Structures are given as C-alpha cells and as structure tokens.
Amino acid sequence: MGDEATAPEAQIHPVILCGGAGTRLWPLSRRSFPKQFSPLAGAASLLEQTARRLDASGFAPPLTITAEPFRFVVQEQLSAAGVQPAAVLVEPEPRNTAPAVLAAALWLQRTASDGLILVAPSDHAIPDAAAFRAAVAEAVPRARAGDLVAFGIAPSRPETGYGYLEVAEGAAGGGGVRGPIPLKRFVEKPDLHTAREMFESGRFLWNAGIFLFSVEAICAAYRAHAPEMFGAVSRALQDAEPDLGFTRLAASAWAEAEAISIDYAIMEKATGLSAMPYSGKWSDLGDWNAVWQEGEPDGAGNVVSFGASAIDCAGTLLRSEAEGVALVGLGLRDIVAVAMPDAVLVADRGDAQRVKEAVVALKAQGAVQAERFPREHRPWGWFESLVMGERFQVKRITVKPGGSLSLQSHHHRSEHWVVVAGTARVTLGEEVRLVPENESVYIPVGTVHRLENPGKLPLVLIEVQTGAYLGEDDIIRYADEYARR
Amino acid sequence: MGDEATAPEAQIHPVILCGGAGTRLWPLSRRSFPKQFSPLAGAASLLEQTARRLDASGFAPPLTITAEPFRFVVQEQLSAAGVQPAAVLVEPEPRNTAPAVLAAALWLQRTASDGLILVAPSDHAIPDAAAFRAAVAEAVPRARAGDLVAFGIAPSRPETGYGYLEVAEGAAGGGGVRGPIPLKRFVEKPDLHTAREMFESGRFLWNAGIFLFSVEAICAAYRAHAPEMFGAVSRALQDAEPDLGFTRLAASAWAEAEAISIDYAIMEKATGLSAMPYSGKWSDLGDWNAVWQEGEPDGAGNVVSFGASAIDCAGTLLRSEAEGVALVGLGLRDIVAVAMPDAVLVADRGDAQRVKEAVVALKAQGAVQAERFPREHRPWGWFESLVMGERFQVKRITVKPGGSLSLQSHHHRSEHWVVVAGTARVTLGEEVRLVPENESVYIPVGTVHRLENPGKLPLVLIEVQTGAYLGEDDIIRYADEYARR
Numbered sequence: 002m003g004d005e006a007t008a009p010e011a012q013i014h015p016v017i018l019c020g021g022a023g024t025r026l027w028p029l030s031r032r033s034f035p036k037q038f039s040p041l042a043g044a045a046s047l048l049e050q051t052a053r054r055l056d057a058s059g060f061a062p063p064l065t066i067t068a069e070p071f072r073f074v075v076q077e078q079l080s081a082a083g084v085q086p087a088a089v090l091v092e093p094e095p096r097n098t099a100p101a102v103l104a105a106a107l108w109l110q111r112t113a114s115d116g117l118i119l120v121a122p123s124d125h126a127i128p129d130a131a132a133f134r135a136a137v138a139e140a141v142p143r144a145r146a147g148d149l150v151a152f153g154i155a156p157s158r159p160e161t162g163y164g165y166l167e168v169a170e171g172a173a174g175g176g177g178v179r180g181p182i183p184l185k186r187f188v189e190k191p192d193l194h195t196a197r198e199m200f201e202s203g204r205f206l207w208n209a210g211i212f213l214f215s216v217e218a219i220c221a222a223y224r225a226h227a228p229e230m231f232g233a234v235s236r237a238l239q240d241a242e243p244d245l246g247f248t249r250l251a252a253s254a255w256a257e258a259e260a261i262s263i264d265y266a267i268m269e270k271a272t273g274l275s276a277m278p279y280s281g282k283w284s285d286l287g288d289w290n291a292v293w294q295e296g297e298p299d300g301a302g303n304v305v306s307f308g309a310s311a312i313d314c315a316g317t318l319l320r321s322e323a324e325g326v327a328l329v330g331l332g333l334r335d336i337v338a339v340a341m342p343d344a345v346l347v348a349d350r351g352d353a354q355r356v357k358e359a360v361v362a363l364k365a366q367g368a369v370q371a372e373r374f375p376r377e378h379r380p381w382g383w384f385e386s387l388v389m390g391e392r393f394q395v396k397r398i399t400v401k402p403g404g405s406l407s408l409q410s411h412h413h414r415s416e417h418w419v420v421v422a423g424t425a426r427v428t429l430g431e432e433v434r435l436v437p438e439n440e441s442v443y444i445p446v447g448t449v450h451r452l453e454n455p456g457k458l459p460l461v462l463i464e465v466q467t468g469a470y471l472g473e474d475d476i477i478r479y480a481d482e483y484a485r486r
Numbered sequence: 487m488g489d490e491a492t493a494p495e496a497q498i499h500p501v502i503l504c505g506g507a508g509t510r511l512w513p514l515s516r517r518s519f520p521k522q523f524s525p526l527a528g529a530a531s532l533l534e535q536t537a538r539r540l541d542a543s544g545f546a547p548p549l550t551i552t553a554e555p556f557r558f559v560v561q562e563q564l565s566a567a568g569v570q571p572a573a574v575l576v577e578p579e580p581r582n583t584a585p586a587v588l589a590a591a592l593w594l595q596r597t598a599s600d601g602l603i604l605v606a607p608s609d610h611a612i613p614d615a616a617a618f619r620a621a622v623a624e625a626v627p628r629a630r631a632g633d634l635v636a637f638g639i640a641p642s643r644p645e646t647g648y649g650y651l652e653v654a655e656g657a658a659g660g661g662g663v664r665g666p667i668p669l670k671r672f673v674e675k676p677d678l679h680t681a682r683e684m685f686e687s688g689r690f691l692w693n694a695g696i697f698l699f700s701v702e703a704i705c706a707a708y709r710a711h712a713p714e715m716f717g718a719v720s721r722a723l724q725d726a727e728p729d730l731g732f733t734r735l736a737a738s739a740w741a742e743a744e745a746i747s748i749d750y751a752i753m754e755k756a757t758g759l760s761a762m763p764y765s766g767k768w769s770d771l772g773d774w775n776a777v778w779q780e781g782e783p784d785g786a787g788n789v790v791s792f793g794a795s796a797i798d799c800a801g802t803l804l805r806s807e808a809e810g811v812a813l814v815g816l817g818l819r820d821i822v823a824v825a826m827p828d829a830v831l832v833a834d835r836g837d838a839q840r841v842k843e844a845v846v847a848l849k850a851q852g853a854v855q856a857e858r859f860p861r862e863h864r865p866w867g868w869f870e871s872l873v874m875g876e877r878f879q880v881k882r883i884t885v886k887p888g889g890s891l892s893l894q895s896h897h898h899r900s901e902h903w904v905v906v907a908g909t910a911r912v913t914l915g916e917e918v919r920l921v922p923e924n925e926s927v928y929i930p931v932g933t934v935h936r937l938e939n940p941g942k943l944p945l946v947l948i949e950v951q952t953g954a955y956l957g958e959d960d961i962i963r964y965a966d967e968y969a970r971r
Contacts, residue, residue, distance in 0.1 A: 028812075310851070312843055319832075325874065327513075327829045327855040329844045332837030336821070340830045344812045345823070347832050352798070352817030359814045362795055370812040387872040388882060389810065393906035395880065395948050397873060417926050419902045419950040421878035439952045441902050441926065463880050463950045465904040467924045 013137065013213070014116050015055040015063040016105040019048060019075055019123040020092055022068070024360040025288045025353070027371075028344035029322060034374035037124035038074050041286055042295050048075065048123045049082040054130040055121060056084050059138065063121075064108060066090040066101045072247050073380040073483070077401075091244075093252035098210075099227065099266035100258035103234045104250060106219050117144050118219060120212040120263070125285050126295050132281040140213045140277040143181040148275040149222065150181055150213040151268065153206025155280045159196035162287055162354065164189055164208040164264065166276045184276035187269045206278055208264070209285070213277070219267075226270040233257035245484055289337040289346075290353035293318040305330075309340075316350060342385070344370040380483040381406055382459070394471045396464045400425075400454040407481035408451040414468030414475060416444040418452070423460035426453040449479060498622065498698070499601050500540040500548040501590040504533060504560055504608040505577050507553070509845040510773045510838070512856075513829035514807060519859035522609035523559050526771055527780050533560065533608045534567040539615040540606060544623065547572040548606075549593060551586045554578065557732050558865035558968070562886075576729075578737035583695075584712065584751035585743035588719045589735060591704050602629050603704060605697040605748070610770050611780050617766040625698045625762040628666040633760040634707060635666055635698040636753065638691025640765045644681035647772055647839065649674055649693040649749065651761045669761035672754045691763055693749070694770070698762070704752075711755040718742035730969055774822040774831075775838035778803040790815075794823075801835060827870070829855040865968040866891055867944070879956045881949045885910070885939040892966035893936040899953030899960060901929040903937070908945035911938040934964060 022035045030036035037048045045053070055063055065086045067075045072091050079086055090104055102120055109116055119137060127133050140150045153166040165188040187208060191199060199205040214222075223231045233254050240251035259266070268274070284295040296304030296318065305311045308321035309328040316335040321328040323342040330338060335350040348356060363371035376385045381404030387395040400406070400423075408428065418425070419441040426435055427442050428451035435455075436442050444450045446468065454460035478485070507520040515521035522533045530538070540548055550571045552560045557576050564571050575589055587605055594601055604622060612618050625635045638651040650673040672693060676684060684690040699707075708716045718739050725736035744751070753759070769780040781789035781803065790796045793806035794813040801820040806813040808827040815823060820835040833841060848856035861870045866889030872880040885891070885908075893913065903910070903926060910921040913936035914929065920940075921927050929935045931953065939945035963970070 310844070310847055312840075312847060313837070321830070325828055327848060327853050328832070329830070329848065330832050331840060331844055332834035333821075333832060334834070336818075336832065338823075338830070338832045340825070343810055345806070345814070345825045345830055347804075347813070347815050347818060347821065347823045349817035349819070355797070355816060358797055359795070359816055362797060363812060363814065366795070368812050387880060390882075390906060390946065393946075393948070395872060395882075397875075397880075415924055417902075417904045419904075419952075421875060421950065421952055439900055441928065441950075443926065461875065461878075463878070463948075465906065465926075465948045467904075467906055 012061045012113065012116050013059055013119050013141070014061045014087070014109050014113060014216075015119045015121050016102060017048070017051055017055075017063050017065045017121050017123050018098060018101055019065050019067040019071065020095055020101065021122075021124060022095070023124075023287075025356050026286070026292065027356050027360045028339060028341045028346050029320075031374045032372040033070065034074075034376070034378065035071075035124070036286065038071070038078060041292060042126040042284070045082070046078055047126065047286070048078045051121055051123045051125070052079050052082040052084040054127060054133060055119065056082070057134055059134075060119075061113070061116070062087040064088050064090065064105050066092060066105055068092050068095055074378050076246070077378075089247050090241075091247045091249045093250055093255045096255065096258050096260040097262050099261045099263045100230060100234050100255070102212075102219070102263050103223050103227075103230060103258075104238055106216055106223070107235060107238050108248075109216050110220060114216055116216050117141065118212075118214055118216055120210070122210050122285070125209070125211075125283065127281065127283050129281045133279065136277055136279045136281070137213060139179065140181050140275070143275045143277075144213045144215055144218075147215065147218045148181070148273045149218060149268065149271055150275045150277050151184060151187075152209045152211035152213070152279050153276045154209050154283045155278060156200055156205065156207050159193065159200035160207065161191060161193050161196045162291070163285070165191065165199055165205040166208050167205055168276050168278075169204070181275040181277045184274040187264055206276055209279065209283060210264075212263070212268075218273070222267050222271045227259070227266050230258045230266065288353040288356065289318060289339070289348065290350050293337065293350060318350070341375060343375045380404070380485075381454075384464075389471070392467060392469060394466045396466070398452075398462050398464055400452065400460040400462075402454055402457050402459065404460075405453040405482050406451060407476075407483075407485065408449060408479040410447055410449045410477050410479075411468075411475050412447065412477075413470040414466045415446045417465040417467075418442050418444070419463045419465075421461050421463055423454060423458045424456045425460050425462060426455045427451070428453075497546045497598065497601050498544055498604050498626070499546045499572070499594050499598055499701075500604045500606050501587060502533070502536055502540075502548050502550045502606050502608050503583060503586055504550050504552040504556065505580055505586065506607075506609060507580070508609075508772075510841050511771070511777065512841050512845045513824060513826045513831050514805075516859045517857040518555065519559075519861070519863065520556075520609070521771065523556070523563060526777060527611040527769070528613075530567070531563055532611065532771070533563045536606055536608045536610070537564050537567040537569040539612060539618060540604070541567070541569050542615075542619055544619075545604075546598070546601065549573050549575065549590050551575040551577060551590055553580055559863050561731070562863075574732050575726075576732045576734045578735055578740045581740065581743050581745040583748045584746045585715060585719050585740070587697075587704070587748050588708050588712075588715060588743075589723055591701055591708070592720060592723050593733070594701050595705060599701055601701050602626065603697075603699055603701055605695070607695050607770070610694070610768065612766065612768050614766045618764065621762055621764045621766070622698060624664065625666050625760070628760045628762075629698045629700055629703075632700065632703045633666070633758045634703060634753065634756055635760045635762050636669060636672075637694045637696035637698070637764050638761045639694050639768045640763060641685055641690065641692050644678065644685035645692065646676060646678050646681045647776070648770070650676065650684055650690040651693050652690055653761050653763075654689065666760040666762045669759035672749055691761055694764065694768060695749075697748070697753075703758070707752050707756045712744070712751050715743045715751065773838040773841065774803060774824070774833065775835050778822065778835060803835070826860060828860045864891075865889075865970075867939075869949075874956070877952060877954060879951045881951070883937075883947050883949055885937065885945040885947075887939055887942050887944065889945075890938040890967050891936060892961075892968075892970065893934060893964040895932055895934045895962050895964075896953075896960045897932065897962075898955040899951045900931045902950040902952075903927050903929065904948045904950075906946050906948055908939060908943045909941045910945050910947060911940045912936070913938075
C-alpha cells in the first residue's frame, strides 16, 4: 500500500484485469495457467509486477477481477507482491473486458463514487514503474474533468498486432509530447500497408488497453452505450456472493452480459476522449516475437535464457523453463525455441502469431499439454507429476505454511508419502500424527486422510500412487477449508 | 544362430565393432550411451539389428569388441536379439578400429584359423538384411582367395561425409554390377567439389567400413604393414583375463597399440584389394542429416517421430525421445529438433556436422548432459533421476528378473523404496524379506543393504533419497555378483 497518506478524493483505484487465458505464448501460457501468472519478463510474475507498479502514493488498493480457476493464484501472487486487494471479483465465465471493467466500476460506485479508475491489464511489461505512475498522474486532471483517457504508446515500428489511437498531427512523434491530448478515434489492428502509413504519419499511438476515467464518467458511458450490459452486470454484482474473501458474481445475470471488449462496446462510441502518450518501454508480450523484442536481443539478435546455449545463432529466442533441461540452438536464424518439462515449441519467429494453431492441433490429438500446465496450482500449494507409469504415478507436492488439503479418500489408489522437506501433519482415519523430514506414511485405499503443513517452512513430499485408476477425479471430499466443491 | 548346418570351412565370423562413442548425434548419442545402443532407426537398437542381420546360415556366432563401460549393455542387447556371442572382447581404452580388428583376428586364429572375418560396424542402418547377406556370400570366393574385400555403397549424392573406394570405370554406376571388382585405392573424405567429380565419374563407391577377409590374409597384412601393432595386440590378447564371460585385453600392452583406423593402418597400404558393391539401402547414421535422410521424409520433406507434430514445416526432423513430452514444430525450414528428458537440440540441418560443438560447449559449462545419458544402465537393469532437489532425489529403478544390486551402504543418504511393479527381495542388515507391489521399505543411513529381483517380471521401484550429499560415489560395496570395483 501507499507510502504516504493522501486525501481520499485524489485516489486512483487500479482495476487489474486478470482473467485472460491466451494461448499465443504456449507452451508457457496455457488455459490452466496463463501468462500473467508466469515470470515471463523478470523474476516476478507479470501480475506481481503489475500489482507492485500500482502500489504507491495516490493509488488505492487494487480491485482484481479474474476467472474462477485462478482465484487462489491471484490471491497468492498479490500476497507475494505484498499487496492486499480491495476485492477479488470472480467471473463465473469469461465475457471479455467490457463487462469486467463495468463490474469493477459498479463495485467502486458503492464506496468510492468520486474516485478514478485505472484499468490495468495484468500481463503487460512496463519496466519503468515510476515513469508509468508519472504518466498516470499527468492524466488525472483530464479524467477528473470527465474524459475517458486511453494510454497510447509511441510506436517504434509498423506493428500489425496492436490497435491504434488516432491523435492530432505530430502528437505521436515520440517523447516530446507531455500531458493528455485529444483522441480522434480508435483504429483496429491494421494490415502491414496501413500500419506503415500510420507509423509514418506521426498521428497514431498504439492502444495499450490501459485507461483512466472517473467512476462517474465510465458508468455514464456504459449506461449510454451499453444499457443492456449495464443492467446485466448490475444484477450480477447485486446478487454476488462473498466466498472466502472472493466476490463471486452471479452466474445467470453475468451470462446475459455481452462478451465484448471495452474498446468496441464503449470507447469507439464514446465522446470526451483523451489520449495520454507514454514513451517509456512497454510490451503486451502478445506473442513470442514480442517476448523476444522485450528480452533485449544481444549483438547477434539473440535472447538466451538461463539453461539455454546459442551457437552461431541470430535473431533467435532460446528459453528453457524445464528444471535440469539443457536447450541448445545451433546455426539458427530467427527461431523461437521454448522447452517446458512436458512440451517443446520450435517455431519460426515470423510465425509467432500462429502458435494458436499448435495448441489447436495438440488439442485435436487429445494431448493434455494443449491446455494443462505441468505444475497444478491449488489453494494450499501446488503439485506436479514426475512420472506416470502403468498402475503408478509419482508426484512432487508442495504445501504452503498453514496450507491444508481437503479431508479426502480415494476408491482406486493407495498413496505412499515421503516427506523430503518441512514437517507434515497427517490425519489417517482417527489418528493424527506429525511426519518430519525423511519419514514416510502409507495411505491405504479407502482410508480417510488429510495432509497439512503446520510449520513455518514449505512442506515438500514425494507421493507415490499405486492403483488401477489414478485420475484426479478419484477423490471424495469430506471437508475443505477452501470451500471447493 | 544359423538356421541350417554348414561345413565349418565355409563359416564367416562376424566381428561387431561396438566401442564407438560418437557425439554428432547428441543428445541421443552420448559418451555414456552411444548411438549403437539406441533404437535410432526402427524398434530395436542398431546393435541388435546388426546382430540379427548376421545371425543366419553360414555365419558363426559373432565376436564383439567393445569398451569397458558398455560390456553389460552389449551382453544385454545381444541377448535381446537372441544371439549368443562367441566372445565379448573388452578394450581397456579406445584405440580406433585397427587394433580392434586385429585383436578379433588373433582371437579367431586360435580356433578358426581357416575362417573368414566380416568386419561389421554396430551402428549402421542396413534395412535389407537378406540383400546384405547375399552380397557377403558373393564376396566369399575372393576373400577365400586371399583378397581384402571392402564393401562399397553405390553413391546417391556427392556426399562429403564419407571416404570413397576408387574402382574401374563404370563399376560404381548402380545396381548393375554383381560380384567383387578390383579396388584401386581408398580416398579420404573429399571436399564438395571433389565429391561432385567423383560422384559424376561413376568410378567411386562410398567406403562403408565393412570388410571381408580371411583370418590368414588379414593377419599377414597386419604383420607386413603394422608389425608393432601386431606385437602389442598379440601381447594384449595373450595376457587377457577372462571375467564373467568377457575377455579383458591386457591394458599395458593394449596402450602400446597405435590408435588408428584399419583404413589408414592397413587398407591404404595393402595389395590384393577388392571392392564389393552394395546397392541396397545403407546409412552410417553419421549425423542428424543422415538420420533425416534415412527416415524417409514425407512429401514436404519432414521426418516426424511419435510424440512430435509438424505444422507448415519442410525438410525438418522432429524427434521426441522424452516420455510425455510433446514436441511441436511451426513454420520450420530444414531444422532438426530432438527432445530428450534432460536436453533439447535445435539445429539447422545444414549444421548437422557441427553438433560436436554443442557438446564441447556444454562440457565447458560443466553440464552433465554433455556426456551422461539420462537413463543409466547397469548390469542389473537401469535407473533414471526423476527429480533432484535440495537434500533429496527421486529415482525410478528397474531391476531385470534375476538381477541383483551389490551389497552396499551409504554414508550420507537414507533411502525410501516403494515397489510399484514386481516383487523385491531386500536385504537389510541381517534380515531378508520380500517386498511386493505397493509396499515400501526404509534404508537408514549406514545400513548394509541389497536389492534383488527374484521374480520373472521386471521389478520397478521408486527410490526417494534424502541427505546432504546424494552423489553416485557415496557407495561402499561389500559384494557384487558382477565383479564391479
């Protein structure tokens, strides 16, 4: 939270959009664990970096909106960033950005109706946080005056992957312009020819999907341009249920809200628009080509992560995300190679936008790698499968301090647990015992059991499952402190 | 062994050269487990395919010569091929092919002095075994007459990766020539210009490194052209020690033999040379480009193995050798990508000959992947590390039926064993007990223990090691049925 006290009327309420599940960064980004949760650029995850960037004087605690499966990861990563959110809104299903921003605006209307909203995607790279906050501060007066302010990036190339903001002649020329400027219109992603023309004209900025406006102005805009959505989202929020610190929007009303972006639903129709140019470094990390660009290529144009080696390569991104896997590139030109424990992508960098096709092809083959991340996150920690054999599986399980798995039993498998770090509290039928490092415990088929970490350090255990059926759905839950069904 | 009785004087004694440790097929081929032991082309390993190819009427049991670390793998794979070798000679150190062939010839001189020797590399692909044996049969009369017969492959391209045999005008033109023809000279690997000239002249065959000669003729040739080597290898064989079915050549004498190929030491100097053209399919699988060629590229020129997917690729080899790893190629042109559990190579196919550089670079970084294979083979079976953590390691261990690990203890680690398939006999201090599937046993630090598989099926167990030091060298052996030191 803020590093000095500020008057309540000056507060900017960040709304962190955290429900996206893009696949263009497969195999790093998957439906079950999308890119905002990964340390794609830097040591912390993109969400953590976003939360830290907005954790400063003048900013209220952020409101976060995410999808059901990600709620615990959001909570965990905000906590890792040292940020306590004002609320975490849970979308029953993804409906794109327009309903999400509206839900946040209506939530804020209750408690901060005179506040400003900063819409912040959770999956962008903006390395210079101070410069970004300064730009936000510059935009405040216009937002307070009732304008909808869209942040625009001074373009460095004729990019076809972004939408554009058209501004006045010369205003998009670079770092010279300060303060918000009139915004003529939003332009959709162009073809290369149009992108070149726009780039050369100096009248266009990249649309970063970052907006600043008052609660009052944006609510009025939704009421004017998307009245049906306004009604549906209002009801979804009205009937929302509080649940372990999350606010679950009501599913039936939410489903009535049109799935559409805020650009299409509001910005392209609204009046009173301003653009706030931002000349600092920014990337939406939208595909592997963008990640390569963001990675600051060396003299030969290569970006080579830890665990990878490039021999006589150029224009190439080599990234090993798999513990203990050496990735070597030899004689490559403009190639992207990404190694994960369960999947390897090798693509021409020019085909980065087509990575979705790989995901579609894998899905058609029934490959779990298409959508599932090798490390499965749970509210109590995470696990990963080390080996899946015939009638057995080995997992590594990490339980956070204070974490507790549900009280459960299995029909088809027995489990051997060997504690390799920390201390476990194990419930086995009527008995409860502590199992320290280098001790093991056996869970026979059908026995009701629970695993907890009562300690101050992470608990790591190796689980060996044996049985004829080893699916995650062979579980009967008797009690769960995270209210999972 | 042969499928019909043959007169002893007609016998051909295959000498399978099995000591090579090439790195141009890294990460599949490594110093600790080179390519002849891998199923690089087809379901069986190249050594198994070689042994089966020569297991027919007219062929005596093969003599195999290999390096110390590979002796048990050789024994195991010959057994899998259903072939009982006449002997397995163990080289104390690698000295190239000339001393190896001589050691085999001298060994045969004792028992089959009137026999023929067929020198057979263990790591080539020769899919049509019958055609190959027919070619050998055709060459027998010239070998029996005292010629040294070199097998030559009708070239299909101006290859710079092979040595050549110069023969008479038109003789190398293809499948037309039958029977051995006079061999003018051996030619070293040419540059591309020379290779083109040789290819067009029709007077050159690829030198396959396959030879047929009588024991008498080759011994005479060594005596004439390499008398010092003849003396050294004679002494190495004279002082050889039998050891669990292996014949260990004497190290000090062996070290005196010059490390040189049979081509340089003998063939380039000898007279009475013949070439036996072979027009069937052949590959030395010398680099990934050769593996791609051998793999019969599809219409787009791709060779895509199980577990890999190619989207809009051309001229590309995609190969996943890692259980459960999906390898996807997108928009690639002439790329080789090979995924192993611990290493991934992505190379331009034109740089296939430079893969050694990758190995050198990894070795300089101290990466174990440079030389060690992820699956470690032992006389009793094999193991692989599933995860190496701080103060713990998880291994999967497979013990062959009848296999027995040494009676051992460790100073720094304790071990948890969970049996997931088969039944183990476990010695723990004074106690011996059977541990069936889904049971576990704990081996405290310092306790003398042994693991055996008394059953008829493979024994698979998951071992969880814990301790401050987990190196393979923390082992005290009290007894070992494989006489390892």
